[in-house]
Amino acid sequence: MPDHYFSAAPSAPSRPGSVRLHTDGVDLSLATDSGVFSQGRVDRGTQVLLDHAPMPSVRGPLLDLGCGYGPIALTLATRRRRLPVWAVDLNERAVGLTRANASSAGLGNVTACHPDEVPDDLEFAGIYSNPPIRSGKAALHELLLRWLPRLQPGGAAFLVVGKNLGSDSLARWLDERGWPTTRVTSQKGFRVLRCERAPGSDPEGPSDE
Template sequence: MKHYYTDNTDLISEPVVFQFDYRGHILKFTSDHGVFSKAMIDYGSRVLLDAIQADETKATLLDVGCGYGTFGVCLKTVYPWLKVEMVDVNERALDLCRKNAETNNIQDVTIYKSYIYENVEKSFDLIVSNPPIRAGKEVVHQILEKAYEHLNENGELWIVIQKKQGAPSAKSKMNEVFGNCEIVKKDKGYYILKSKKE
């Protein structure tokens, strides 16, 4: 069986298009089989998008496991000064991500294939992720641990994770790595966790 966190371009393609209102901006997304949350922006991602704030001290953002571009497209729309990079291991997701950036007139973004941070060369002011829980704890913890070396000083890691799918474990790992972890928001079992590189 093919999963959204693997490269699965050989799946049947039946694209779906939907709209998403993010802070007064009506955005249009195309999705398809083989990507996470095919039919709509998932609830956890919505909770993170509602919670996250960025001011102009934050200039760069990396979306790890970007899927069809939810975080990168939404946050670049609201914070147009951000230079955004989006990475995923799934070629179909990356193709959709490029399409969705173009559809929503998102420029100054870089979208490329990377297993977690494997092909990421820069460091950033913000890293965001809705980690692929089904890929296993080891993958999730790699996203959390290795974020540290890809953040600038005062950079922030923001993630969304359900309590029952490992939020306490993720919080513990982020505390271990960063020396801090704030629960920014809890909503229907979803935790928004933030760590700062101090």
Template structure:
């Protein structure tokens, strides 16, 4: 079976490439590779989330499923007095995120290989960000949403991007079940991608 980007140790041969991207007014160089999500460029869903996410300058932030780092590293630039913890089950993706943090001179990040929230058990954050791995299945996506609640500080927010045709309505329903209808808001949409924010009140 071919590797998926949520494979722990991709076996596909390494084929590194460099990507230039401008995100939230910051210029980045990213090293990408085979066996990671959206290796040829920052995907549209991540760009939509990055464009809409609200990051307090001193926030403790968690990026779940960080890939090679565009969401978490942009958050780190937006929170110069804060800190971003970046997690991915894919060891190659986590290594690339570390490499890309160094490449872009970003020091306020910690990158860990982790199956969802495993590496941050007992920790709580002001902001959790995720472009969830839709291909891993609905059960995994809903675990990301459910376990986020246990890792948010009071008043903290979960931000996710999800495509309409890939389960946005069911994700919203799950968020409302977890956080309460009044705590969930659609912040915006773009080309079928929806950005939801769920607040722990």
């Protein structure tokens, strides 16, 4: 099987590089490497998410789901320095890069780790993600059904998905499973979706049946 950015342990030889991340209130140089999503550049969808997704309306921990080398997590941590920001990824190289980038930026409020290392009782005011669409629909649905129930009351998730990669069908799927979903913006071929828990819905999350 070829190596993917969602592989736990990338086999591609390390080829370190760096990118410049610039969005409102944030200007950072970030280390990247081979075997990690969007090596050598800030992904266009990620940039759209950072430029247009608002901060949550309630206060609490934030989650970068599928952090890569950390552009989303570090942006959140810069904008909300007093809030804990969790950055999770299955890719060990990505987690290491996010840790190193947070340290270089002096952002002590970032915790980068494997998803299984997040405390089970931790809820989030906001979840932000450029989800791994190319991992397949089943894996994507499993990922969202695992983490969306971790939203605290009043919290919201913001997902960026390409229009040609099923953003509208994903929004319908989320709606059908009890996660009211609206479009924040449509820019450069991407949609930013906002989803939240429906009032009175099961806090353990809907099934995927």
